[in-house]
Amino acid sequence: MQSTSIRPAGEFDPAVACRGWCVRCGREHTLPVGPARGPALDLFERMEAEGRIDFDAPEPDPRLSTEYLHGQAGGQMFGVLAARDAQGETVVLKAFSGQYDGVWEVDGWAPPLVDTARFRRDTLEAEQRIKALGREIDGLPPASPARDRLVRERRQASATLMQEIHAMYRLPNFRGETVPLPLAVHPEGNAPTGTGDCCAPKLLGYAATHGLTPQGLAEFYFGRTNRSGTREHGRFYPSCLDKCGRILGFMLCGLEGA
Template sequence: MFGVLVVRLPEGRLGFLRAFSGMLAGRWDVEGYVPPLFDREARASLEPQGEATVKALFARAEAMRASPELLTLRAAHAEQSARHASEIVALRERHEVRRKQRHARRAELTEAASKSSTPEASAHAAELRDSLHALDQESRGDKAERRRLEATHASERSSLEPKLLRLERRLRALDRLRHMVSRAVMRRIHDTYVITNARGERRLLRSLYERAQPPSGAADCAAPKLLAYAQAHGLRPVALAEFWWGAPPPSGGRVTGAYYAACRDKCGPLLPFMLDGLFVARPRTFTPPSTTPGSLSILFEDRWLVVVAKPHGLLSVPGREASLSDSVLTRLKARYPDATGPLLVHRLDLDTSGLLVAALDARTHSALQRQFVHREVHKRYVAWVDGIVTGEQGRIDFPMRVDLDDRPRQIHDPIHGKPAVTEWRVIERRGDRTRVAFFPLTGRTHQLRVHAAHPLGLGAPIVGDRLYGRDGERLMLHAESLTLLHPGTGERVTFDSPVPF
């Protein structure tokens, strides 16, 4: 991330400063850019030794992880655990067969005894008791066999697990020690950052964060560097902007040349203190496009459901503010005042146009939602993307989640993300743009927009995408076709909405 700060010089003229977040090409200092905030001498006395200690502990832990003894014990334990589980399952299956046989035999004996009325009944009763006792003995024998097997397993584990647990404890202790040393070094490094605000007040960096634990890279972003330099040199900040330049990060969500707000985890606690004493414009709140959304076209309606064509610029559901009350849901409620249930079955982004389905009763709504959840609804979207897409068709499959530092943006996260799958096909190429058909198999927020823009997807943001690409007259994304099972008639029906671009 790069940043530019417009400043007013002491003599009244305007000037500007520039900075980059973190390091540039492995360097803290690059000519023409403001320097970092930390005390160089203090950091130079701490960082090399601390880094060497942490690396040495890491090397010891990695050597232990790769040691033949630990690897052999882990493999033996895994094999032993799998064998024990298999033996328990096999024994349980044998015992279940025997139990059913005993149950059937008891039923036969009881039924035969109930039908016997001969003089020999007393003898039959004795035989019945003996037979039932034998069956009970078999049941107790199965339980004893289970206990013997479990005892054998426990004995086998006792010869292996203590050795493995001892090595695992040593490894965990090394990892904990490395983390403790690393945190201690970082605390001392963080204390080389002294932050000054526009009132001249000075604070240690750690004091500005909850539990005195700043995240990695705190105060190394472009904005804090620029503000600190301006304050230190008597320059009054006027306007600040940060933008991304270069290849997108692995998580996506950044496009070269696009402007972005300051991050919340690193700069959120820091910038309010640094800006204290300056006039700061109020944060911008989202407002819909200035153009009035078009009318809501009713493409199909019956006693069960309604299909509409949503214009771009119209919300699917009302926003929290009074100014955001106009929406598809609001208009549908006015048109169908007797409808029950939540009406809308799914949603489209504000900037996306196309087909939306609403249910006029709760039962229909539940039936349609089940189809969406179980991926039984076939959807086709059409978009113009900004770039020449390689290939003619394909499948994009990578997990996504919301960017907690920059809502409502979504990012790629292979660990915490939820599955997101889209199939695509090129329709047309024109100039430096590609017309693409998207077939989403899941319904994640901004799925098509992220899958288009991310390098793991098409690497070409949708034209007019103000979040993942560049702003334009409109987002060139339209929900063109929708096929589902009609809950009222049981027929497979398809609805279409012509693409307006």
């Protein structure tokens, strides 16, 4: 695969990696790209060179090949956090957004903010019910009263499940506080699907619970251009505002005095 020089994209302040309004202290918190840019470039180049993300595994896992990112599923965001430990040494963390080809956790990468075993256990029944409703809906004629009723039932079941899922996510900040995701969201109200699964929340969550002080963060896109054309291989992007921006204010809180 031909190497691509990673570069900024779009109209945004290239110095700011992420931002969000804090529900705790009523102000915006930000984190710069800062010293994370270099390690992010290194990660991008390593992924291109090795064609996998399980760099240190003795036997490559086929699910963790970067070919996945160039297929029908499309590419994915990757992030790097440069942090300082208690001894003042620099620590570099890395994360991928969401799951990687159905895999939640990969050695050497920041873990999700949810207990994945509990997630699978507690959502299985509801997910099966929602899928069953979908099959029933598909078998009924359009605009029929029965179909309309099942559509409403599925919509409510999906909304309830999403609320339950978000309540499983635990978001820490740099004041030593941890709250369920719904209590960290600004503005108040239901957060979009996938909130809490992006790179920045994973990285900041790990740093906050392991005594690390973030110095900078950088995120890039790797793989096939997304359907909307807003993400391209080899480009830096700031953390998304519609998902990450709703919770990162709380997660960054306390960092100014760290």
